[in-house]
Amino acid sequence: MGKPSDIERIKSASRHLRGTLLESLANPITGALRVDDVQLLKFHGGYQQDDRDVREARRVAKLEPAYIFFVRLRLPGGVLTPRQWLAMDDTARRFGTHGIRMTSRQTIQVHGIDKRNLRAAVQNIHASGLDTIAACGDDNRNVVAAVNPLLSAVHAQIHEQAQALSLHLRPQSRAWFETWLGEPATDGSEPEPLLGDAYMPRKFKIGFAVPPENDIDVYSQDVGLVAIIEDGQLAGYNVLVGGGMGASHGDAKTYPRMASLIGFITPDQVTALSVATLTIQRDHGDRSDRKHARFKYTVDDKGLPWIKAEIERRAGFTLQRQRPFRFTQRGDRFGWREGDDGRWHLGLRIPFGRVHDDGKTTRQAGMREIAALLAEHAPDAQIRLTPNQNAFIAGVPGELRAAIDAITAKHDLDLYRSETPLGLNVIACVAFPTCGLAMAESERWMPHLVPKLQGLLDQHGLHDEPLDVRVSGCPNGCSRPYLAEIALIGKAPGRYNLMLAGDHRGQRMNAVYRENIDEPAILTELDALFVRFAAEREGGEHFGDFCARTNVVTPPAEREVTP
Numbered sequence: 001m002g003k004p005s006d007i008e009r010i011k012s013a014s015r016h017l018r019g020t021l022l023e024s025l026a027n028p029i030t031g032a033l034r035v036d037d038v039q040l041l042k043f044h045g046g047y048q049q050d051d052r053d054v055r056e057a058r059r060v061a062k063l064e065p066a067y068i069f070f071v072r073l074r075l076p077g078g079v080l081t082p083r084q085w086l087a088m089d090d091t092a093r094r095f096g097t098h099g100i101r102m103t104s105r106q107t108i109q110v111h112g113i114d115k116r117n118l119r120a121a122v123q124n125i126h127a128s129g130l131d132t133i134a135a136c137g138d139d140n141r142n143v144v145a146a147v148n149p150l151l152s153a154v155h156a157q158i159h160e161q162a163q164a165l166s167l168h169l170r171p172q173s174r175a176w177f178e179t180w181l182g183e184p185a186t187d188g189s190e191p192e193p194l195l196g197d198a199y200m201p202r203k204f205k206i207g208f209a210v211p212p213e214n215d216i217d218v219y220s221q222d223v224g225l226v227a228i229i230e231d232g233q234l235a236g237y238n239v240l241v242g243g244g245m246g247a248s249h250g251d252a253k254t255y256p257r258m259a260s261l262i263g264f265i266t267p268d269q270v271t272a273l274s275v276a277t278l279t280i281q282r283d284h285g286d287r288s289d290r291k292h293a294r295f296k297y298t299v300d301d302k303g304l305p306w307i308k309a310e311i312e313r314r315a316g317f318t319l320q321r322q323r324p325f326r327f328t329q330r331g332d333r334f335g336w337r338e339g340d341d342g343r344w345h346l347g348l349r350i351p352f353g354r355v356h357d358d359g360k361t362t363r364q365a366g367m368r369e370i371a372a373l374l375a376e377h378a379p380d381a382q383i384r385l386t387p388n389q390n391a392f393i394a395g396v397p398g399e400l401r402a403a404i405d406a407i408t409a410k411h412d413l414d415l416y417r418s419e420t421p422l423g424l425n426v427i428a429c430v431a432f433p434t435c436g437l438a439m440a441e442s443e444r445w446m447p448h449l450v451p452k453l454q455g456l457l458d459q460h461g462l463h464d465e466p467l468d469v470r471v472s473g474c475p476n477g478c479s480r481p482y483l484a485e486i487a488l489i490g491k492a493p494g495r496y497n498l499m500l501a502g503d504h505r506g507q508r509m510n511a512v513y514r515e516n517i518d519e520p521a522i523l524t525e526l527d528a529l530f531v532r533f534a535a536e537r538e539g540g541e542h543f544g545d546f547c548a549r550t551n552v553v554t555p556p557a558e559r560e561v562t563p
């Protein structure tokens, strides 16, 4: 392995993530942080960005970029109380500029915060019992967990495991408390026993899936745990390792990879398994090249047998043989459903997770009204965020349903009643104007693109086709596009790679069909394919399966699920 990257130096010299963040935040001369502190801020759940819509105009005017920040919650399993939602709503309205953004990893970002307001924003979040520790950065990221509302008891158990794991793997440093809450500053000599002084080589992601739903896209996680439920009880988890989506255009040594199944563990072995896996990556991940620093590359470089044996050695137990499981879907279940505890759950479609009052919709006001109603009449109800950027209103007593329906109707939160399957399923990453890595539009393009795609489906008698479309503004793949039936990956403004033939359960990756094409070309290509699909599909075949069967492209092999 080569010389450690500069970020390794920044981390190691940071006195456990303190750096000069306090000075940077206090500096009134610039809206930015010092260069090293920009990196350290990520470990605190914040990100420095600039408004890309005005970048060029400000450059011409010789002004510094319009620096803004987002903060992201650590929110294992995506669960908030109604009061916590109200606190996030308040944070977004007081300090942010783009409403609440529910992410593809079951948490919330508040964008557009001015540096001067960052501490107040974080304090507001903390006052509601939440934190932003390790929501970004080279650490264990938000632990995601299935949101299936029908199995209340198992969901609660898995959510508890996700929360415990997130806490266990969180940095031990007091830097976050000192920087944001004014805890007295120390010299940073407290131990960081698990993550080490240089933290992880790169982000690390763990997720819990509950078949038959693969809503968390378990094959995209560094460590995926697939719940095995026998006789209504959680028997344990099948373990998958080495998933990841990110890649760079034109750099063959970077690639998306689906996680590999290596065995089965019991629920009491989750922490040891996770610690073993995380520390393998801590010790063996590539610290010289950040493009080669995710666990998936360590898995491929070392080989799966070595990884499995090393996990067993570090965890102190042998993995059992994996057990059979089957995924049937991964989208969210919208509308009302009764859980096995007699409470009701409402799945709401919120396009691209954007909860905003923008002149066209008043979804932020609507969600606030729902949260306020619950806070008063059912404080133990929950708002559960999904990994598809949607939300569930969970644990609602039957008598509140009518009031919630009235609010959703008034504030355009009842799209689940009117949207087509396509409109319910599309996922798009944030991209412009905030994402510094965006090469093309994503979220902001969707109101133009989705109706056109629906128009094509309608023309070919495919109105209700549950197409699984994912769009990312660059190849980092924040919408997990490489697992979609149709993916559009940004290459340059207005230009995308069109990828096809993933499967609708997230068990087969797609492959490139056309490179670097614009919207008219995308629509022409898909039009031709939809004609064929309508005429040649077999039975209830999904579009992605059709593209694979008829060799429109040759996708990588499907992952075995039943050993």
Ligand code: SRM
Pocket: 047, 049, 070, 072, 102, 103, 104, 105, 106, 107, 108, 109, 135, 141, 142, 205, 220, 243, 244, 245, 246, 247, 294, 353, 389, 428, 429, 430, 431, 434, 435, 436, 437, 476, 477, 478, 479, 480
């Ligand atoms: Fe992501 C970087 C947004 C989920 C892979 N991601 C970014 C940054 C922070 C850009 C940056 O580094 O400057 C984006 C901020 C945009 C903005 O303005 O908000 C960003 N990622 C997002 C979110 C908000 C997308 C969304 O529309 O919901 C998701 C927030 C996750 C969270 O709540 O923790 C988000 N990102 C993902 C996922 C999906 C997942 O985790 O399930 C992936 C693919 C899975 C994976 O990690 O392999 C993902 N994001 C990346 C990568 C590629 C990493 C790699 O291995 O190469 C980057 C770039 C990087 O890290 O250098 C990235």
Ligand code: SF4
Pocket: 429, 430, 431, 432, 435, 436, 437, 438, 439, 442, 472, 473, 474, 475, 476, 477, 478, 479
């Ligand atoms: Fe930004 Fe690329 Fe992620 Fe989209 S996929 S949010 S453009 S990093």
